[in-house]
Amino acid sequence: MKKRHALPPYLILVAILIASALLSVAVGSVSIPLNTLGDVILSALRGVTSTLDPNGVYLKILSGLRLPHMLMLMFVGAALAGSGGAYQGLFRNPLADPFLIGISSGAGLGAITAMLIRSPYETGGVMTVPLAAFAGGVITVAVVTMLARVGKTVPTTNLLLAGVAVSSFASALTSGLMIQSTGEVRRALVWLMGGAMMTGWQPLLGVLPYIALGLTGLVLIGHPLNVLQFGEEQAQQLGIRVQRVRWITILLATLATAAAVAFAGIIGFVGLVVPHIIRLVWGGDYRRLIPLSMLGGASMLLLADVAARTVIAPQEVPVGIVTALLGAPFFLWILKRSKAQNYW
Amino acid sequence: MLEINSISAGYNAQPIIREISLRLAEGSVLALIGPNGSGKTTLIRAVSGVLPLLSGSVRVYGSDVSRLHPQQRARLISVVPQARSIPAAFTAEEVVAMGRTPHLDWLGRLSDRDQAIIDEALEKMDLLDLRTRTVDQLSGGEQQRLLLARSLAQESPLLLMDEPTTHLDMQYQVNLMQRVYKLAHPTMNELAAGMQPRTVVVTLHDLNLISRYADLVGLLVGGRLAVVGKPEEVLRDEILSRAYHVPLRVFKENGFTLVTPSEQPDDLYDS
Numbered sequence: 253m254k255k256r257h258a259l260p261p262y263l264i265l266v267a268i269l270i271a272s273a274l275l276s277v278a279v280g281s282v283s284i285p286l287n288t289l290g291d292v293i294l295s296a297l298r299g300v301t302s303t304l305d306p307n308g309v310y311l312k313i314l315s316g317l318r319l320p321h322m323l324m325l326m327f328v329g330a331a332l333a334g335s336g337g338a339y340q341g342l343f344r345n346p347l348a349d350p351f352l353i354g355i356s357s358g359a360g361l362g363a364i365t366a367m368l369i370r371s372p373y374e375t376g377g378v379m380t381v382p383l384a385a386f387a388g389g390v391i392t393v394a395v396v397t398m399l400a401r402v403g404k405t406v407p408t409t410n411l412l413l414a415g416v417a418v419s420s421f422a423s424a425l426t427s428g429l430m431i432q433s434t435g436e437v438r439r440a441l442v443w444l445m446g447g448a449m450m451t452g453w454q455p456l457l458g459v460l461p462y463i464a465l466g467l468t469g470l471v472l473i474g475h476p477l478n479v480l481q482f483g484e485e486q487a488q489q490l491g492i493r494v495q496r497v498r499w500i501t502i503l504l505a506t507l508a509t510a511a512a513v514a515f516a517g518i519i520g521f522v523g524l525v526v527p528h529i530i531r532l533v534w535g536g537d538y539r540r541l542i543p544l545s546m547l548g549g550a551s552m553l554l555l556a557d558v559a560a561r562t563v564i565a566p567q568e569v570p571v572g573i574v575t576a577l578l579g580a581p582f583f584l585w586i587l588k589r590s591k592a593q594n595y596w
Numbered sequence: 597m598l599e600i601n602s603i604s605a606g607y608n609a610q611p612i613i614r615e616i617s618l619r620l621a622e623g624s625v626l627a628l629i630g631p632n633g634s635g636k637t638t639l640i641r642a643v644s645g646v647l648p649l650l651s652g653s654v655r656v657y658g659s660d661v662s663r664l665h666p667q668q669r670a671r672l673i674s675v676v677p678q679a680r681s682i683p684a685a686f687t688a689e690e691v692v693a694m695g696r697t698p699h700l701d702w703l704g705r706l707s708d709r710d711q712a713i714i715d716e717a718l719e720k721m722d723l724l725d726l727r728t729r730t731v732d733q734l735s736g737g738e739q740q741r742l743l744l745a746r747s748l749a750q751e752s753p754l755l756l757m758d759e760p761t762t763h764l765d766m767q768y769q770v771n772l773m774q775r776v777y778k779l780a781h782p783t784m785n786e787l788a789a790g791m792q793p794r795t796v797v798v799t800l801h802d803l804n805l806i807s808r809y810a811d812l813v814g815l816l817v818g819g820r821l822a823v824v825g826k827p828e829e830v831l832r833d834e835i836l837s838r839a840y841h842v843p844l845r846v847f848k849e850n851g852f853t854l855v856t857p858s859e860q861p862d863d864l865y866d867s
Contacts, residue, residue: 475700489644489670491669
């Protein structure tokens with residue numbers, strides 16, 4: 253916890269994030285050349301019409317569609333990666349990820365239940381869906397922890413097995429509910445694969461309070477999570493209220509995950525891949541790991557989304573498929589590696 | 597400074613240690629000995645506050661440990677666990693910094709004073725050169741010193757140590773126990789420089805280390821404190837032989853007390 257040079261990692265990740273964000277708003281069915289994009293943004297900031305965009309078409313695309321979409325991706329990516337890092341600290345397990353341990357599915361079940369009762373596009377829906385997702389997520393964490401816990405530790409195998417079991421159960425219920433519903437099945441299916449990013453400013457404003465609260469809290473909880481790495485007993489002897497820290501972490505991380513799931517569907521592996529890379533490069537201090545993961549997660553989701561929109565354009569692939577294609581091999585690599593050497 | 601009043605503690609309301617009472621003055625080292633399963637570790641856990649008491653009370657400087665906020669308790673009592681019980685990825689300095697936890701706010705920010713205390717603890721345990729190494733790059737002996745340094749950074753007057761010499765080679769055992777003894781018995785210079793003598797409770801397996809490094813010995817048998825006293829009062833043939841269920845012989849060498857089995861290998865085969 254020596255004051256290392258904290259600037260470079262943040263600088264590097266912020267630079268990557270800005271580049272990803274620009275790419276995200278530039279690429280699409282109508283591509284905006286980068287120099288035009290720069291001029292449009294700078295002109296809009298100065299309150300004048302850009303000479304490269306005399307009719308304001310680009311500006312309309314940017315402000316009405318791409319900007320809220322980009323911001324939504326950023327928040328969702330930050331929420332998934334930040335909560336992934338926090339779950340890893342909580343379970344003292346490098347393979348904890350909101351998707352792999354079933355929290356996303358639980359939150360998804362909660363969200364879809366609420367959606368069937370009330371459309372998220374109605375005014376009340378924007379508020380109730382994330383809350384239902386949160387309830388589903390918290391219940392899932394509780395069940396998974398209960399199933400996976402052996403005495404005071406949560407072994408990797410148990411955690412993953414419990415996650416798979418609970419996740420399958422929740423997914424089955426979700427599928428059943430979707431078939432019962434009329435008409436909306438296709439949209440819900442796309443949503444499940446992480447492709448139903450709601451567009452426009454209204455959903456963004458709806459999700460913002462939950463994600464902002466979750467992320468701020470997670471950034472502040474780094475020190476107690478560090479102490480928790482010494483195990484429950486030592487943490488207690490160092491003056492930490494272990495149960496309280498556990499619950500606060502679970503609530504904050506699940507709140508962020510649930511809000512992300514409610515608005516973007518189930519997107520796996522971001523919470524696993526990003527904190528893992530950050531840990532390899534800049535170490536395991538959670539006070540740094542969590543905020544850095546958020547920056548990295550936002551970039552990763554933006555880039556995955558760009559890939560999803562361009563690889564087989566004009567067809568769009570749900571972004572969750574892209575993250576799974578990237579994340580699943582990575583997951584297997586970690587699994588193999590963590591058996592080979594005990595660096596955790 | 598430490599006052600243990602008739603405590604019982606255990607698991608699932610089943611007491612492992614029963615009605616243990618003990619008083620310890622500031623600046624003394626108490627060695628807890630006893631056969632496996634006699635309740636040494638349970639006693640350490642009960643005194644440290646992580647294991648709730650079934651009855652009785654533990655007081656440090658008069659305040660009841662079970663009524664203290666965990667943070668206040670950690671300022672009075674630190675625990676040195678066995679080596680190999682710390683996460684591998686932390687650096688030595690980070691581990692020692694964790695000792696400052698009870699003195700920090702919940703963001704864990706270190707002041708210049710905190711950093712000075714961490715540096716001093718590292719220096720005292722001869723770990724300055726190893727400060728940037730990660731835990732998995734340290735030997736068992738170095739890890740044990742690191743845990744002692746963490747406890748020093750915690751600045752608690754009472755130090756509890758659970759089997760610190762287990763898994764250590766002879767030279768590390770001696771080295772560690774010398775350091776522990778010096779913490780309880782500072783030199784005149786250290787006292788003049790403001791160092792407070794620590795009070796230490798340590799569970800030990802090796803009976804031969806005791807007379808050298810402990811001021812008092814407590815013998816636990818079946819969860820009860822059978823005897824407490826100076827090493828020469830407790831380390832006696834008849835007391836130890838009865839406690840350990842094996843004939844033991846105690847003899848003196850250069851003023852130190854040594855304990856060995858009194859049976860010859862031949863006798864063992866006969867019986």
